[in-house]
Amino acid sequence: MLLCHSYRLHFTNAVRNLFAFVYYFNSGLMFLLRWALACIAIAYTVPVFAGEQQNGCTDSLMIQVNDAETRLPVPGVVISMPSLQTQTDLDGKVIFHNLCKGDRLRLHIHATGYQVMEEDLKYTGTDSTLLLLQPLRNTLDAIEVNSHKQSVAFTNTVATLDQDALDKMKGKNLAGVLSSIAGVNVLQTGATIGKPVINGLHSNRIIILNNGIRQEGQQWGAEHAPEIDPSIAQNISVIKGAEAIRYGPEAIGGVIIVEPPPLSADSGIHAELSLTAASNGRSGKGSAMLSGNINRIPGLSWRVQGSGLQSGNFKTPDYYLDNTGTKEFSYSAALGYTGKHMAFDLFYSRFNTELGIFKGSHIGSKEDLMAAIEHGSPFSKGSFYYDIDAPRQHVDHDLLKATGHIHLHDKLHLNIQYGFQKNRRQEYDIRRAGRSSIPSMDIALLTQTLDAHIEYFNGKDWKGFVGVNGTLQNNSSAAELYTTPLIPDYNSSAAGMYAIARLLKDVYELEAGIRYDYKYLTALGYRGSEMYGGKHSFSNISGSLGATYRLSNQSAIKSGISTAWRPPTVNELYSTGLHHGAAAVEYGDSNLRSEKSVQWMNSLQYTNRSGWLSIDANAYLRYFDGYIYLMPTGKFSESLRGTFPIFATQSTNALFTGMDLTARVSFLRYLEYSVKGAVIRAKDVTHDRYLPGIPSDRVEQSLTFHYKQFFFLKENYLQLTHAFVARQNRYEENSDFAPPPDAYHLLNINLGTKLHIGKHHLSVNFGIDNLTNTIYKDYMNRYRYYAHDIGRNYVLRLTYRI
Numbered sequence: 001m002l003l004c005h006s007y008r009l010h011f012t013n014a015v016r017n018l019f020a021f022v023y024y025f026n027s028g029l030m031f032l033l034r035w036a037l038a039c040i041a042i043a044y045t046v047p048v049f050a051g052e053q054q055n056g057c058t059d060s061l062m063i064q065v066n067d068a069e070t071r072l073p074v075p076g077v078v079i080s081m082p083s084l085q086t087q088t089d090l091d092g093k094v095i096f097h098n099l100c101k102g103d104r105l106r107l108h109i110h111a112t113g114y115q116v117m118e119e120d121l122k123y124t125g126t127d128s129t130l131l132l133l134q135p136l137r138n139t140l141d142a143i144e145v146n147s148h149k150q151s152v153a154f155t156n157t158v159a160t161l162d163q164d165a166l167d168k169m170k171g172k173n174l175a176g177v178l179s180s181i182a183g184v185n186v187l188q189t190g191a192t193i194g195k196p197v198i199n200g201l202h203s204n205r206i207i208i209l210n211n212g213i214r215q216e217g218q219q220w221g222a223e224h225a226p227e228i229d230p231s232i233a234q235n236i237s238v239i240k241g242a243e244a245i246r247y248g249p250e251a252i253g254g255v256i257i258v259e260p261p262p263l264s265a266d267s268g269i270h271a272e273l274s275l276t277a278a279s280n281g282r283s284g285k286g287s288a289m290l291s292g293n294i295n296r297i298p299g300l301s302w303r304v305q306g307s308g309l310q311s312g313n314f315k316t317p318d319y320y321l322d323n324t325g326t327k328e329f330s331y332s333a334a335l336g337y338t339g340k341h342m343a344f345d346l347f348y349s350r351f352n353t354e355l356g357i358f359k360g361s362h363i364g365s366k367e368d369l370m371a372a373i374e375h376g377s378p379f380s381k382g383s384f385y386y387d388i389d390a391p392r393q394h395v396d397h398d399l400l401k402a403t404g405h406i407h408l409h410d411k412l413h414l415n416i417q418y419g420f421q422k423n424r425r426q427e428y429d430i431r432r433a434g435r436s437s438i439p440s441m442d443i444a445l446l447t448q449t450l451d452a453h454i455e456y457f458n459g460k461d462w463k464g465f466v467g468v469n470g471t472l473q474n475n476s477s478a479a480e481l482y483t484t485p486l487i488p489d490y491n492s493s494a495a496g497m498y499a500i501a502r503l504l505k506d507v508y509e510l511e512a513g514i515r516y517d518y519k520y521l522t523a524l525g526y527r528g529s530e531m532y533g534g535k536h537s538f539s540n541i542s543g544s545l546g547a548t549y550r551l552s553n554q555s556a557i558k559s560g561i562s563t564a565w566r567p568p569t570v571n572e573l574y575s576t577g578l579h580h581g582a583a584a585v586e587y588g589d590s591n592l593r594s595e596k597s598v599q600w601m602n603s604l605q606y607t608n609r610s611g612w613l614s615i616d617a618n619a620y621l622r623y624f625d626g627y628i629y630l631m632p633t634g635k636f637s638e639s640l641r642g643t644f645p646i647f648a649t650q651s652t653n654a655l656f657t658g659m660d661l662t663a664r665v666s667f668l669r670y671l672e673y674s675v676k677g678a679v680i681r682a683k684d685v686t687h688d689r690y691l692p693g694i695p696s697d698r699v700e701q702s703l704t705f706h707y708k709q710f711f712f713l714k715e716n717y718l719q720l721t722h723a724f725v726a727r728q729n730r731y732e733e734n735s736d737f738a739p740p741p742d743a744y745h746l747l748n749i750n751l752g753t754k755l756h757i758g759k760h761h762l763s764v765n766f767g768i769d770n771l772t773n774t775i776y777k778d779y780m781n782r783y784r785y786y787a788h789d790i791g792r793n794y795v796l797r798l799t800y801r802i
Contacts, residue, residue: 059099061123062611065092065109068132072504077111077133078262087262089160089235097164097715099123100708109133110265128611135459156241156254156546156560157603157618159184159662163234168752168765170797171276171285171309174208174230178256181238182676183618183660185695188781190358191281191314191324191790193225197780198240199620199658200680200694201253204569207243208256211347213401213419214247216447216473227351227397227423229330231274231287231307234261240618240660241601244542244564245513248469248496252564252597263301263336263345264291272801280769280793281325282384283311299338306331312386313356317775317791320382323356323389341407349399357391360786362430362642369636369643373738373785376777390436394426412456419449429578430642440578441486442478447471465500475570477525484577486586487570488525488533494518509548511560516541519567523574533574538567538594555606562599568592572628572649578637584782585637585646586630592651596625612666619659627654627684631692632736645737645785652686675701681730689732696728696740696779713753714761721748728779738785741777746770763799768792 065077065088073092088094096105101123109117114133121129159181161169169177175186175194185197198206208215208226215226230236239255247255264270269292276285287307294300309328313320329352336345360378363369372378400420408414422444429440453467471494477485498515517540523533546560575588599622607614630647637644660678667673677699682691702721710716728740752765773792777784 061096061099062128063094063131064128065131065133068134074111074133077109078265079107079109086163087235089162089237091158156239156243156601157558158237158239160235160237166230166233166236167763167797167799168750170231170274170799171278171795174226174228177230177236178238182662183240183678184238185780188778190361190783191321192326192355195225196256197695198238198254200656200682204250204566205253206256207247207251208258210258210399211260211401212403212417213399214449216421216445217397217423227395228258229307229351230258232260232305232332233258235259241560241620242562242564242597242599244562245498245500245515245544249517250566252566261291263303263334264293267293267295270802272799274797274799276795276797278793278795280790281311281314283309285309301336303334310386313382313384314790316788317773319378320384321358321787322382323359325356325386325388326353327388328353343405345403347401351397353395354388355393356388357393358783358787361783362391366636366638366643377787390428390430392428396424398422411458412454414454415452417451421447435482439481440483442481443475445473445475447473461504463502463504467498469496484527485525486577487574488523490521490523490570492519492521507550511546513544514541523570525574527576534590540565540594540596554609558603560601563597564599565594565596567594568628575649578644585644587648589649589651592628593626595628598623614664616662622656624654626651629691629693652684654682654691655685656680656682670706672704672706675699690730692731692736697726699724714756715754718751719749725778740779741784744774744776746774747772760802765797767795769795
């Protein structure tokens with residue numbers, strides 16, 4: 001009865017929060033109307049300025065690729081044209097923008113297990129078209145495997161950023177790119193470190209798949225950002241909600257899939273060059289990619305890629321943030337072979353970065369720290385420079401992947417994947433006696449993974465997956481650093497097995513899954529001469545049930561209930577001192593038990609027949625048994641290294657409820673209005689109090705003006721975006737070192753065009769972030785105690801492909 005009463009209370013609060021969401025939306029909309037009128041005026045004046053040309057057009061064509069027999073979407077279909085190669089998203093869709101009536105699209109379409117399709121489309125003004133791929137039947141030897149995409153559940157909500165969207169965000173880190181999706185926020189540690197937050201969950205509650213391999217390195221704390229360069233990605237997808245059955249423990253909050261372009265399927269050489277320059281931080285980034293085939297060995301394809309970035313100190317509207325420069329270099333190489341009924345590929349990448357840590361977060365005495373927090377900003381205005389001094393971080397990440405895909409039968413496919421990762425993180429503190437050049441933390445994490453699964457499809461309506469996973473890890477700290485390591489050395493091993501079944505029908509799809517996991521961990525470390533650590537074993541069974549019902553070709557409802565879990569990480573168990581990157585002292589709890597959750601997620605997707613309206617709405621309820629989090633203690637630690645706030649790891653039962661919405665409306669031929677928003681409510685139900693570190697309500701809306709051709713410029717757009725972030729009023733008074741910051745408004749502007757050079761084009765995008773140079777703090781920035789977020793930033797992005 002008490003539980004039911006609790007749910008009724010939270011449901012009532014959720015309804016009340018919905019009205020608050022509408023209020024914030026209307027407030028932001030009124031703020032935007034004046035800018036909307038200006039853009040509407042431009043919409044009517046530009047055609048006149050262009051000589052009253054009437055052939056401008058901004059049409060978009062959505063191509064939906066389905067299985068000809070099951071009529072279900074086919075993800076990962078490679079679609080090639082003379083000047084472009086792309087692939088369908090997880091819903092089997094791909095969109096071609098800025099088309100004129102009469103344009104011809106000559107498409108080469110191929111996917112694993114389907115007949116190759118050549119299609120010559122003439123665009124007639126329709127908003128969408130359906131292509132049906134014919135499955136191969138009893139012709140195993142004739143199958144040409146060009147690529148293989150990991151299957152994911154379709155009963156959870158999936159949001160995908162395609163290549164066009166990623167081009168407009170070049171230069172941002174992974175978290176910054178993903179924040180353009182409703183329900184995804186950024187957990188910041190100053191201006192240089194950011195990690196994605198999905199529906200209020202982050203770090204070890206989210207799995208990031210880097211080219212199919214689960215990214216490691218989050219065991220060291222919430223401050224460590226993913227070691228991934230998004231420049232390599234052609235598509236980035238976010239699966240919201242628990243995906244523990246397919247991907248294992250720690251997929252409680254969702255999965256992020258970073259996908260590079262498919263290896264080239266034709267005999268030509270493909271190249272890409274992108275350059276990005278930004279005023280705030282005076283940063284520059286360059287990225288290049290080459291891919292092709294080896295003619296002497298049919299079926300052998302290759303790709304190489306590299307990028308580099310450097311930035312100096314960032315600036316708020318009023319002052320510089322000293323020692324916030326960044327240096328980054330990464331490269332990768334891929335080699336793939338395609339046979340008659342098999343495919344194999346190798347992939348290697350290296351990511352190297354050096355990050356400056358804001359000097360204003362490392363303060364000598366408690367009195368100075370309290371004064372800095374009360375002042376809310378540095379006492380010095382700072383200056384600009386590129387040099388990176390202590391405190392700083394140096395991170396190396398190496399990834400090696402080998403994958404095999406074998407057709408055992410026309411209904412049975414075997415997939416095997418081995419991955420090796422080496423993560424090394426060195427953190428340098430301001431130290432006495434000339435020791436600042438010696439890292440205060442030097443940790444190396446070696447991870448090996450082996451995944452194997454069999455896919456079965458009866459050719460009609462049943463699809464199944466059976467798989468196993470195994471992981472081995474070794475974490476060690478360098479000796480003679482004259483400090484106590486943040487976490488002890490440890491070894492861990494884990495194994496899991498799972499099964500998923502899907503029933504596929506024309507108007508509905510049902511899915512059920514079950515999984516068992518086991519993990520063993522042994523840790524050993526020293527605090528001075530005192531030895532600490534221990535042995536831990538964790539195991540659990542997870543399950544899921546989901547359904548998708550298609551109301552029509554334009555709309556669908558998805559609903560799913562699932563259980564998920566994760567064992568506590570080593571930093572949650574054994575953190576014991578200064579985490580200098582977070583500028584905080586953190587203490588773990590070695591008695592923590594596994595964190596378990598039950599989730600119910602629902603979504604509605606709708607696009608009207610003419611395509612001028614689309615809506616994607618999601619609502620969820622998630623209950624945690626043993627939710628683990630860092631709680632501010634209100635105390636401070638004083639030592640020769642400085643004075644820092646203390647955070648303690650705690651565990652409680654918690655309830656998360658929330659919703660997010662994305663909607664788009666096209667009108668007046670050239671204009672498009674879009675809005676996205678997210679509301680999250682999180683409560684410690686054991687102690688009836690709010691949880692810390694939960695994103696506040698936010699709404700973002702944009703007005704985009706499209707124009708097909710303006711003299712020699714094509715596919716032009718001008719976009720004005722307004723973001724409103726509310727104050728986080730749901731927190732416990734006096735529970736943090738400083739109260740949540742005030743609400744704020746941000747205005748951004750972006751414009752772009754494409755200069756067509758023969759069959760190729762140069763994409764040019766220019767943007768101004770924080771157009772009005774607003775001074776603000778975000779509640780999800782761990783350095784909000786000491787400084788504001790960055791001010792106005794001019795960004796120029798150039799991308800050229802052949």
